[in-house]
Amino acid sequence: MAVSALELRPRGAVAILDAALRLCSRNTGVWALTLPAGALVTGALFHLIDAVTHHRALGLPTLWLTLAWFARGIFQGAASHYTQELLLGQKEPNALVSLRTALARAPSLIIAVGYLFFFNLFTLSLSLGLSFFLLSAHVVGYAVMVQGRGSPMKLYGLCSRLLGPARATAVGVRMMLLVQVLTFFNLHIATNFFFWLARKLLAIDFTFAERFTSIDNPSWLLFLAAVTFTLFEPIKAASSTLLLVDGRVRQEGLDLLAAVQQLPNRSTGRAAARSAALVLLCVLFGGTAARAQEAEVVPPSVLQQRLRDVASDCEYSEEELSDALESTQHLGPAEQEKLGRMVRTVERQAYDNEDCEQATQTLRQGLSLASQTARLEQAQADSKASAARAKEILSRPEFAVDPARPEKAQEEETPRQPPGWWKRFMDWLEELFKRERERPPPPARDPLPVSGASAANALVVIVIGVVLAVLAAVLLRALGKREQDEGAQLEVSTLQSSALSQDPLSALSRPPEGWAHLADELAARGEYREAVRSLYLALLSRLHRDGAILYDSTLSNWDYLRNFKGRRDWLPPFRELTRRFDFAWYGNLPVGADGYRDFRALTQPMLSAPAPQEAAGA
Structure with a gap:
């Protein structure tokens, strides 16, 4: 409300x-x-x-x-x-x-x-x-x-x-x-x-x-x-x-009301209390109480003359006063009344309280706000005049809208374009809510004393409960995932292991030692590129047996790297070996004796390291 x-x-x-x-x-x-x-x-x-x-x-x-x-x-x-x-x-x-x-x-x-x-x-x-x-x-x-x-x-x-x-x-x-x-x-x-x-x-x-x-x-x-x-x-x-x-x-100029509320009042008994009450009622109810107390409206010329008199007595700048008075001539009747109250306040400060410094400060602030309000009113009047002028121009015959053509002729000339998905969705929503509003009311029952605030409170309680449940579920899921991952490092999946061991091109068809021995034999015959492939297959076989990867012929070498679950210090050399193998085997780059020795040196610590079960027993 x-x-x-x-x-x-x-x-x-x-x-x-x-x-x-x-x-x-x-x-x-x-x-x-x-x-x-x-x-x-x-x-x-x-x-x-x-x-x-x-x-x-x-x-x-x-x-x-x-x-x-x-x-x-x-x-x-x-x-x-x-x-x-x-x-x-x-x-x-x-x-x-x-x-x-x-x-x-x-x-x-x-x-x-x-x-x-x-x-x-x-x-x-x-x-x-x-x-x-x-x-x-x-x-x-x-x-x-x-x-x-x-x-x-x-x-x-x-x-x-x-x-x-x-x-x-x-x-x-x-x-x-x-x-x-x-x-x-x-x-x-x-x-x-x-x-x-x-x-x-x-x-x-x-x-x-x-x-x-x-x-x-x-x-x-x-x-x-x-x-x-x-x-x-x-x-x-x-x-x-x-x-x-x-x-x-x-x-919108309501700061002028705030400024009037901030104006100091005389501190002389009941008269000061009545003035403060009138100013407060003027601010709260748009000046209606103040206007009810005033029997006559002061003309703008009299207000300007009184402003000039009090400004002259308090030695206020004539140039600033002239500019402000010129702008206040465009104020409306309601703002003129507020300006009159400001003038009376300044006169009380200057003559009754003999405080010209405070009167000058109040006068400067009030004239500044009055000038701003005058500009706003003038801008609103200009906009209304412009709107009226635009309506007058658009009412001319040359801007008249052509008479509507028959619907059949329009359909024959222009094919009807189907509405977009967003328009159809919004129409569906509007029709749904319209059906809900037009649904006949249920038979009269004893009404429950439930207000909108009670329904909103119940909704908030439900939403907060759902939020807490979601957060708790996510936290428990994260903790469970961590425990599963830690336990999975010590497990070796044997899915399709028997089938892959029968495939001669699979890394599981031989133990890691067998692939390493075959690599040495190929290097001795000068077939270094095939020797690098055998060493990489030996590495994949060893990592699969240790549970660091799950070997699958449908996965790529970089899939093994992304899903690596072994020792973290093995990850950098495994990435480097994968990169070198891809360049050598799939990129057809020549590999010499030095390249094979470097590849062998990188794989040796991983092939000769003890298995996780043996390390745990030791």
């Missing part, structure tokens, strides 16, 4: 961030729209890191992370729309309506996601991080795109124009969001303190849990980073919407 103007006018980064925190703590709709995106990004990130850790293909995990990041942009747009409706709307916002609005703007939001990614990448890298403190208008990108205010390819300029004077506040908000680092460490400290308290008070052994939550455990650090990122998602959406509202308030 809409709030008062004072709530829509935060003055700085601290006030905006504080308003965002209070908004998120009092309303669950923003959490319901941002927690699913945080869970998707977290799960995709854990999947990608798990694939990197276990040397699996990165194509599918990277695709999932990209799609999750695009989905985050859509949910951020929905949360921004929900916050805007909460602040400026006339009725209680609905999370599903905001989500449908974001889906309707999905192409713009998806383009904005890519734009913001590359914009941050290039600006931060090219400026060595300085753009973080200088360029922050794009933090409201999702809130701007969900409003459909312009092209996503000109996002930064559009955000900068809509923020206006609030651009500096956006920089402050972005810097204050670095408090995420403090939240990260606070979560770590709170978790360990909980375990310590449970051990001391309840005598529960949390040794394994405390070891997992250690600061040197990468999995725990990644979990903390994911939780911190998810917790700050609704705050980012709320703060970006509040920044846009602050920029709109500043650009």
